[in-house]
Amino acid sequence: MTISFDNALGLHPQALALRERRGEVLASNLANSETPEYKARDLDFSSVLRKEMNVGNKGLNRTHNAHFQTSNTLLGGEVKYRIPNQASLDGNTVEAHIEQTKHAENSVQYQASLTFLNGKFSGLMTAIRGE
Amino acid sequence: MSTFSVFGIAGSGMNAQSLRLNLVASNIANANSVSSSVEEVYKSRQPVFAAELNKLNDKSKTGSGVRIKGIVESDAPTIMEYNPNHPMANKDGYIFKPNVDTIEEMANMMSASRSYQNNVEVFNTSKQQILQTLRMGQ
Numbered sequence: 001m002t003i004s005f006d007n008a009l010g011l012h013p014q015a016l017a018l019r020e021r022r023g024e025v026l027a028s029n030l031a032n033s034e035t036p037e038y039k040a041r042d043l044d045f046s047s048v049l050r051k052e053m054n055v056g057n058k059g060l061n062r063t064h065n066a067h068f069q070t071s072n073t074l075l076g077g078e079v080k081y082r083i084p085n086q087a088s089l090d091g092n093t094v095e096a097h098i099e100q101t102k103h104a105e106n107s108v109q110y111q112a113s114l115t116f117l118n119g120k121f122s123g124l125m126t127a128i129r130g131e
Numbered sequence: 132m133s134t135f136s137v138f139g140i141a142g143s144g145m146n147a148q149s150l151r152l153n154l155v156a157s158n159i160a161n162a163n164s165v166s167s168s169v170e171e172v173y174k175s176r177q178p179v180f181a182a183e184l185n186k187l188n189d190k191s192k193t194g195s196g197v198r199i200k201g202i203v204e205s206d207a208p209t210i211m212e213y214n215p216n217h218p219m220a221n222k223d224g225y226i227f228k229p230n231v232d233t234i235e236e237m238a239n240m241m242s243a244s245r246s247y248q249n250n251v252e253v254f255n256t257s258k259q260q261i262l263q264t265l266r267m268g269q
């Protein structure tokens with residue numbers, strides 16, 4: 001019997017990857033906080049998660065071998081533009097304080113995903129040792 | 132590799148902001164550099180930033196760093212002052228002072244240093260995250 005890491009680890013690896021990708025988007029917002037005409041962007045995590053939960057991880061049924069495998073990763077999250085509270089004259093919609101809070105939020109959530117994953121791994125290790 | 136592109140993004144932000152700080156330093160240092168003609172007088176220099184558009188339009192890449200598009204000299208009029216006793220005065224007795232607004236430059240400096248700090252913060256947080264991820268399962 002083999003251990004399927006996909007089943008054992010659940011949604012967390014994808015969540016971690018999404019957090020990482022969101023961190024990248026937020027980093028580019030902060031890097032471009034002074035760039036004229038730059039529009040702040042973000043990933044909508046909750047809508048992606050809802051989509052995943054409703055459709056279920058199964059996705060579309062494959063009734064033939066030639067059918068393409070539908071991807072069930074969270075990485076297909078859409079990048080959306082943020083609506084600024086106070087737009088600036090140069091067309092830049094980055095608000096540094098909002099980006100900072102989002103970045104803090106994202107890094108805590110990244111930590112959480114990482115902790116869950118570590119928990120899963122230590123559970124697996126306990127199962128393997130059988131002590 | 133995608134994992135490390137956040138370092139490139141934060142790095143490009145730091146690079147851009149440090150160039151801006153350099154220009155502010157140059158502007159403030161030359162704020163009183165008097166000259167005897169409009170052509171020779173120092174003009175305030177400002178950076179022009181742009182997002183890395185090729186990456187912005189590519190859907191597979193989420194982050195985009197900052198590109199320094201160029202440095203422009205300010206078009207604001209230089210200050211012409213009648214001062215015939217000044218050693219740099221031209222034959223009509225005028226000297227020319229740079230169009231540097233020191234108050235604006237001070238504000239610019241603060242903004243640049245705060246933005247730099249933001250980028251450093253992003254860099255540090257990402258580094259911590261990746262180091263922790265490398266230790267995953269131990």
